[in-house]
Amino acid sequence: MSWNGSLDRLVRVLTPDARVTVITGAGVSAASGVPTFRGPDGLWNRVRVEDLASPEAFARDPRLVWQWYDWRRRAIAACEPNDGHRVLASWARRFSRFTLITQNVDGLHERAGSPDILRLHGSIWDVGCWKGCLAAPHRWRDETVPLPVLPPPCPYCGGPLRPGVVWFGEVLDAEVFEHSLDATDCDVFFTIGTSAIVFPAAGLMEHARRQGAMTVEINPESTSATGRVDLALSQAAEVALPAIEHRLTRER
Numbered sequence: 001m002s003w004n005g006s007l008d009r010l011v012r013v014l015t016p017d018a019r020v021t022v023i024t025g026a027g028v029s030a031a032s033g034v035p036t037f038r039g040p041d042g043l044w045n046r047v048r049v050e051d052l053a054s055p056e057a058f059a060r061d062p063r064l065v066w067q068w069y070d071w072r073r074r075a076i077a078a079c080e081p082n083d084g085h086r087v088l089a090s091w092a093r094r095f096s097r098f099t100l101i102t103q104n105v106d107g108l109h110e111r112a113g114s115p116d117i118l119r120l121h122g123s124i125w126d127v128g129c130w131k132g133c134l135a136a137p138h139r140w141r142d143e144t145v146p147l148p149v150l151p152p153p154c155p156y157c158g159g160p161l162r163p164g165v166v167w168f169g170e171v172l173d174a175e176v177f178e179h180s181l182d183a184t185d186c187d188v189f190f191t192i193g194t195s196a197i198v199f200p201a202a203g204l205m206e207h208a209r210r211q212g213a214m215t216v217e218i219n220p221e222s223t224s225a226t227g228r229v230d231l232a233l234s235q236a237a238e239v240a241l242p243a244i245e246h247r248l249t250r251e252r
């Protein structure tokens with residue numbers, strides 16, 4: 001289908017009372033300068049997941065793991081949200097029933113003004129006590145950049161803090177996942193800027209499809225989801241989302 005034909009189709013279904021759910025991945029932040037995980041310049045080409053993003057890695061060398069997260073926090077702090085983030089933030093106002101689910105830990109959706117984000121993989125700006133000491137809350141925000149001591153100490157017990165992200169081998173926050181599953185009961189489900197290979201996040205699109213949602217992918221590359229969605233837009237998020245928004249504004 002042509003680009004204009006795709007936009008026509010989207011404008012027909014994206015009515016103000018449509019239930020719209022979006023899941024985003026690292027590609028949405030690529031134009032902001034945040035590296036993605038896979039692909040030629042992806043983070044997982046430079047470092048090994050098992051050395052840096054698992055509880056075992058942290059138990060082995062918390063300082064090394066924190067050096068990597070502190071480096072990413074510094075890099076992300078220098079980035080700004082892009083037009084893709086901004087359009088998604090405005091969709092919380094455009095649609096009365098809108099849900100934004102993200103796998104991103106960078107906080108750029110928040111900075112663009114999106115409310116009530118379901119953060120499946122946590123946030124790089126949250127920390128928690130590695131030992132789970134009873135005095136400490138489960139997670140809290142610490143946006144200090146750079147962190148003065150690595151690993152940073154837990155203010156409650158003096159043990160090491162951990163980054164508030166979900167590592168490989170860890171389960172997702174049950175409440176966040178439950179709300180995400182509920183949001184797959186929608187009219188239009190977008191999967192944007194994700195390689196759609198990390199589960200359970202990647203399974204949400206299929207859930208939405210089985211419940212009758214129109215499924216749409218926005219990604220300049222093809223992924224495992226491309227052949228399964230109703231509409232695949234082979235475009236960058238920061239280009240496609242403003243184009244869709246422009247059409248919606250013009251038509252309504």
Ligand code: OAD
Nearest residue numbers: 025026027030036037038103193194195198219221236237
């Ligand atoms: P990936 O790095 O796996 O995939 C990024 C996707 O974004 C690719 O499919 C690219 O084609 C696409 N992309 C690149 N630039 C884009 C742009 N400007 N607009 C739209 N799409 C673009 O990142 P994720 O799918 O987010 O998990 O990775 C999923 C999870 O794997 C991450 O949350 C992280 C990682 O390991 C954990 O750390 C638990």
